[in-house]
Amino acid sequence: MGNSLKPAGETRAGDVLARMRSDIISCALKPGSKLRFETLRELYEVSFSTLREALSRLVAEGLVVAEGQRGFLVAPVSLFDLNDLTDVRVLVERQCIKLAIDRGDDRWEADIMAAFHRMDRLQSRLGASYYLSDEWATLHSVFHLSLVAACGSPNLLEIRQKLFERAHRYRRMSSQFRPQWRAKDVEHKMIMDRVIARDTATAQDLVDRHIRETTENVIAHASHLFAQGGTADAFRRPDPVAAE
Amino acid sequence: MGNSLKPAGETRAGDVLARMRSDIISCALKPGSKLRFETLRELYEVSFSTLREALSRLVAEGLVVAEGQRGFLVAPVSLFDLNDLTDVRVLVERQCIKLAIDRGDDRWEADIMAAFHRMDRLQSRLGASYYLSDEWATLHSVFHLSLVAACGSPNLLEIRQKLFERAHRYRRMSSQFRPQWRAKDVEHKMIMDRVIARDTATAQDLVDRHIRETTENVIAHASHLFAQGGTADAFRRPDPVAAE
DNA sequence: TTACTGCGGATTTTCGAAATAATCAAACCT
DNA sequence: AGGTTTGATTATTTCGAAAATCCGCAGTAA
Numbered sequence: 001m002g003n004s005l006k007p008a009g010e011t012r013a014g015d016v017l018a019r020m021r022s023d024i025i026s027c028a029l030k031p032g033s034k035l036r037f038e039t040l041r042e043l044y045e046v047s048f049s050t051l052r053e054a055l056s057r058l059v060a061e062g063l064v065v066a067e068g069q070r071g072f073l074v075a076p077v078s079l080f081d082l083n084d085l086t087d088v089r090v091l092v093e094r095q096c097i098k099l100a101i102d103r104g105d106d107r108w109e110a111d112i113m114a115a116f117h118r119m120d121r122l123q124s125r126l127g128a129s130y131y132l133s134d135e136w137a138t139l140h141s142v143f144h145l146s147l148v149a150a151c152g153s154p155n156l157l158e159i160r161q162k163l164f165e166r167a168h169r170y171r172r173m174s175s176q177f178r179p180q181w182r183a184k185d186v187e188h189k190m191i192m193d194r195v196i197a198r199d200t201a202t203a204q205d206l207v208d209r210h211i212r213e214t215t216e217n218v219i220a221h222a223s224h225l226f227a228q229g230g231t232a233d234a235f236r237r238p239d240p241v242a243a244e
Numbered sequence: 245m246g247n248s249l250k251p252a253g254e255t256r257a258g259d260v261l262a263r264m265r266s267d268i269i270s271c272a273l274k275p276g277s278k279l280r281f282e283t284l285r286e287l288y289e290v291s292f293s294t295l296r297e298a299l300s301r302l303v304a305e306g307l308v309v310a311e312g313q314r315g316f317l318v319a320p321v322s323l324f325d326l327n328d329l330t331d332v333r334v335l336v337e338r339q340c341i342k343l344a345i346d347r348g349d350d351r352w353e354a355d356i357m358a359a360f361h362r363m364d365r366l367q368s369r370l371g372a373s374y375y376l377s378d379e380w381a382t383l384h385s386v387f388h389l390s391l392v393a394a395c396g397s398p399n400l401l402e403i404r405q406k407l408f409e410r411a412h413r414y415r416r417m418s419s420q421f422r423p424q425w426r427a428k429d430v431e432h433k434m435i436m437d438r439v440i441a442r443d444t445a446t447a448q449d450l451v452d453r454h455i456r457e458t459t460e461n462v463i464a465h466a467s468h469l470f471a472q473g474g475t476a477d478a479f480r481r482p483d484p485v486a487a488e
Numbered sequence: 489t490t491a492c493t494g495c496g497g498a499t500t501t502t503c504g505a506a507a508t509a510a511t512c513a514a515a516c517c518t
Numbered sequence: 519a520g521g522t523t524t525g526a527t528t529a530t531t532t533c534g535a536a537a538a539t540c541c542g543c544a545g546t547a548a
Contacts, residue, residue, distance in 0.1 A: 011312075011313055011509095011530095011531070011532095012531080012532070013531075013532085036498095036499075036500095037499070037500070037501095038498095038499080041413060045532090046532080046534060047533045047534065048500085048501085048502095048533080048534075049293050049296070049502095049531080049532060049533065049534090050531080050532060050533080052293070052296075052297060052500095052501085053296060053531085054532095055298060055301075055531090056300035056301060056304075057300060057304070059301075060301075060303065067499065068255075069255055069499095069501075069538090069539060069540070070499085070500080070539090070540070070541095071500060072500095074406075081398075081399075084396075084397050084398060084399050084400075084401055087397065087400075088397060088399045088400050088403070091335070091336075091339050091400075095335050099452075107246030136499070152328075153328050153331065153332060154328060155325075155329055155332045155407075156328075156331075156332050156335075157329050157331070159403060163399075194468075232329065255500095255501070255502095256502070257502085258503080280528080280529070280530095281529070281531095282528095290502080290503090291502060291503045291504065292502095292503080292530085292531085292532095293501080293502060293503065293504090293532095294501085294503080296530095296531085297501090297502090311530075313508090313529095313530065314508060314509090314510070314511095314529085314530080315509070315510095315529070315530060316530095334522070375517060409505080484507075
């Protein structure tokens with residue numbers, strides 16, 4: 001009823017999901033902190049069931065972890081996880097790039113240039129602090145997606161997107177400490193050029209470096225925020241299929 | 245407390261989740277069919293909320309798809325998805341194998357041999373129809389996991405496990421038509437030998453072939469069950485971050 | 489002191505009814 | 519007749535209370 005400015009057809013759970021995701025990525029909800037239903041119910045003004053729905057989906061995205069019958073936690077951050085995440089992203093992104101270059105058509109190239117242009121223009125308009133803007137983050141995400149959208153593998157793209165979002169939280173953690181972000185815009189342009197030139201090997205290497213250098217940047221500026229000794233135990237590994 | 249033979253600490257949602265997963269993999273719940281709450285509520289004897297919880301988690305595993313406010317569907321199967329899934333699995337599995345061989349220790353080797361032995365013994369005991377047994381399927385899963393358990397990447401292992409489960413449904417679809425399964429036991433032994441010998445390249449190629457040949461087998465015997473023209477539209481791709 | 493046991497408060501999980509949204513068909517207008 | 523709106527039916531989503539579970543603490547015994 002009173003919902004005035006919602007995209008229409010948006011469920012309340014979907015709305016809460018988006019808000020919680022945003023709050024987790026921005027660290028308004030601190031990594032490793034316990035998510036109590038009563039607290040969240042007041043904060044987001046929804047009921048238990050709706051919360052549970054949103055929480056479940058966030059678990060799927062790896063931004064929240066479920067602890068048996070002991071509730072939910074904001075997924076902890078750690079140096080170990082960041083490095084692991086980075087390695088997996090490089091593997092996936094290299095393959096996406098290769099496939100997209102093999103399979104992409106003219107439309108794909110045009111979409112890349114359009115996405116770059118939008119991101120680039122907003123960057124100029126916002127000036128030095130563009131990296132703090134949610135809008136820029138969205139266009140940045142769209143640009144990187146456009147590079148690989150033609151890869152033809154829905155499964156790979158879905159995995160890629162989830163990893164990208166998790167990495168986004170780490171990037172965001174360091175950006176709050178770094179008034180001057182490094183010149184990613186130049187890197188983006190180079191990547192775009194090599195992708196459209198169908199230079200697979202170079203494009204892969206550039207993306208690889210792009211990801212790893214960002215990670216190194218995060219480690220340099222934000223690793224003091226990570227959980228101490230945060231190794232594997234902070235992340236439950238998949239059940240070994242409950243042997244027997 | 246009256247729960248006599250449950251592993252203790254199992255939530256009802258977790259129980260329903262396991263049963264539904266089993267029913268989807270065995271195709272008792274047909275691919276592409278609509279999952280109506282009222283029907284499921286009777287079938288599994290739980291309430292709406294509990295169902296919703298289980299459904300959400302199955303969406304995360306890719307065995308169920310959610311359609312906005314129009315309910316849930318058993319994830320459709322298609323030739324396109326099977327081929328895509330296979331390609332992604334090969335990518336992931338090759339990397340897992342490489343890392344595990346680089347990082348594995350004696351304990352890891354011992355676990356592989358133990359897992360193989362259990363699977364092998366059960367196979368002998370069950371005879372020709374071992375591939376229909378859920379127990380064998382579990383030991384098979386454990387064996388394949390043991391090969392890569394030492395890879396050191398929780399993120400990669402989690403992705404791998406989800407893909408493995410989805411592929412399991414396809415394998416299961418063809419096994420019901422094939423009274424004589426091909427000699428996978430020989431392949432398993434060869435893979436184990438090459439992995440323990442730390443022969444990375446050969447081990448990767450063997451696993452690659454193992455996966456692809458299984459897929460070809462499924463296509464040969466069960467592709468007539470797949471959705472017609474089941475291309476990308478049967479699987480929603482990740483939202484382009486809802487630009488704007 | 490240390491380990492075990494049982495109680496009390498706090499938190500999560502489950503339930504079924506109420507509210508909301510989608511579907512389908514008959515009646516209506518063009 | 520073809521296409522659109524309206525209204526009844528069905529299914530999904532949301533709600534908050536009730537049941538089950540967990541956690542800390544006090545009391546007791548070894």
